[in-house]
Amino acid sequence: QVQLVESGGGxxxxxxxxxxxCAASRLxxxxxxxxxxxxxxxxxxxxxxxxxxxxxxxxxxxxxxxRFNITRDNxxxxxxxxxxxxxxxxxxxxxxxxxxxxSGSSAxxxxxxxxxTQVTVSS
Numbered sequence: 001q002v003q004l005v006e007s008g009g010g011x012x013x014x015x016x017x018x019x020x021x022c023a024a025s026r027l028x029x030x031x032x033x034x035x036x037x038x039x040x041x042x043x044x045x046x047x048x049x050x051x052x053x054x055x056x057x058x059x060x061x062x063x064x065x066x067r068f069n070i071t072r073d074n075x076x077x078x079x080x081x082x083x084x085x086x087x088x089x090x091x092x093x094x095x096x097x098x099x100x101x102x103s104g105s106s107a108x109x110x111x112x113x114x115x116x117t118q119v120t121v122s123s
Contacts, residue, residue: 005115007117017085033052049081089121095115098110
């Protein structure tokens with residue numbers, strides 16, 4: 001069974017940085033587009049960033065463009081999200097997701113999800 005495990009969340013002051021990691025197991029990375037989403041309690045899960053199977057194409061939500069950077073290492077079956085210039089409004093649970101040959105922004109297209117990691121940005 002495919003597993004995605006996020007790590008790297010935590011508490012950071014506004015303006016600071018965090019780096020999230022997502023390790024995938026039982027999944028052939030080169031077949032899967034990867035995405036990061038975030039969600040607050042009682043709210044709709046929202047798209048953050050995605051990356052194509054080869055890593056050659058990335059996509060970002062407008063709210064994080066220029067501050068966040070998504071990368072992947074297929075040899076390590078991992079995807080990363082570097083988050084800089086963090087703001088209190090970036091406080092969410094962040095989820096990693098995988099989709100077969102898809103790397104868009106639609107959460108419904110992603111087949112596998114991690115359990116999430118909490119990111120809290122204090123003002």
